[in-house]
Amino acid sequence: MQALGLFNYWVVVFLMMVGFYTIIARGNLVKKLIGLTIFQTSVFILYISMGKITGGTPPYLITGREDVVYSNPIPHVLILTAIVVGVATTALGLSLVVRIKEAYGTIEEDEIPDVIQDDGQ
């Protein structure tokens, strides 16, 4: 039953595809950002799963026992950084959406004049 043992990774792939699909298929700019957040979250789970060892303890030193297995803390620390980056990306994206709403009066992509076509100054 190796496929079930990889449960975390199935979740990762599922979330990744959900996020990716939302980015591509949704025309609403906020929903696109939600898709992006889900997409990034799947990567967080990928990293966090990587550091987990079955039966592993948190990585503080336990003396006097030979059989201690430690979880790897580095992926968790890395992903803290990535979470901060994700928060910054979402914040910047949402503030852009606010400005787009002010400038165009809508946040639906199809209602915004296509920037490639509309090139007169």
Add this chain to the structure above:
Amino acid sequence: MSEHFPVFLVTVPLIAAPIAALVNRPALSWLIAMASAAWTLYASVWLVGQVRTGGVVTYEMGGWAAPYGIEYRIDAANAFVALIIAIIGVAVTLYARQSIAREIERDRIPLFYAAWLLSLSGLLGITVTGDAFNVFVFLEVSSLSAYALIAMGQDRRALMASYRYLIMGSIGATFIVIGIGLMYAMTGTLNMADLAERLPAVMDQRTIPVAFAFLTVGFSLKLALFPLHLWLPNAYTFAPSAVSAFIASTGTKVAVYMMLRFFFTVFGAAFAFDQMQVDMILLPLALVAIFSMSLVAIFQENVKRLLAYSSVAQIGYMILGVSMASVTGLTAAVLHLFNHALMKGVLFMAMGAVMYRIGSVQIEAMRGLGRRMPWTMAAFVGGGLSIIGVPLTVGFISKWYLISGALERGWWPVAMLVLITSLFALIYVWRVVEVAYFEEFPDDEARPVEEAPLGLLVPLWALVVANFYFGIDASFTTDVATRAAETLMGVAP
């Protein structure tokens, strides 16, 4: 003191950024930005001097030894990239003072310089770091600030351009993190030199090719390789002029550098090109980019958009050099990285000067400008000659190496294509020259157009002179680029 230069190169602009925002006076913020940019130029020149003889400068962050701590590792390849970022940084920051004062509201200018410095610091960070995860962090520092900078464009379409860049850029960056994570899962290390040692043992596992694929797509998005370039034309067109000049000359170049570093140093040319055969993908995409984007550029009415499409084509030349996987091809790629930054800097800065005076960069608005703004348009012609690849300009040097690399591999049709697309470049540059020099300036008493102010012309012409200087005496650039290529291919002593 000088042993800390690698880290100060990155941290000085990083720390200067909040200071520039806090002092909250446009002139003072600019001065801080200018001083930091000048410092990065000084430090990167020093670094190039250190590695030019073949040495490697390493710096252990916080004194933690290499595979565990974050290491900055500078060899010929990244010192050269840091140098071009710093050169462009100084020239465009000098230029930005007047250009930005005209294009951005006064109370936003300090914030503009804060984002500007963050972007500079992020780009330099990607370049000098020897740690794979650190690359991602700096990538996001530079990208997030670039989205903010682009969104400051006057036109409301700048917002949409920035939003689309944010979505695509974040997907690219996330792909890169996935790739790095998978490599970490297999090797337990993030240090690039350490990864290069440990990867061969696990290369037959499926995870590593998957990581390689994620990284390749991520880099391709960031460097705007056709067909992942869709964010680029609008972002360059609607960004403030100084931002277009800065990002066009540095952003995609750094992404090309990342690709080189991961392909050649981390994975090794044998894995990337013999086992994964990534050249089978890169070569056709590069050729399509060169041909189709040069063609599309010819039909643009907005000169900044024309230059943006030309940038995608020029990136194609660099990737063409990469896909040759030979020392000559890599030399061409690294040289073109440097040279293209110089020429696109000139062209976008010339358009910024036009924007400053006539408030438009449409081709038809430039009628007769050759007489009204002789220095600006002469600079544009200089940059244009360079992008065509006329002898005595830097463009010629990189095309020379590119064609020699193609001939070395026996790729005659590719060499022909490079020559033909140079003619396309001639056409799109000529369209501007024709309107500017051979048509009369419309008689309009209401708008007396005169030459751009010296604050714009001096940095512009400094880059024009660099274009010709490094075109006539290419010994420095080719020397460093060859050494960089040899380092990447692993044939250096």
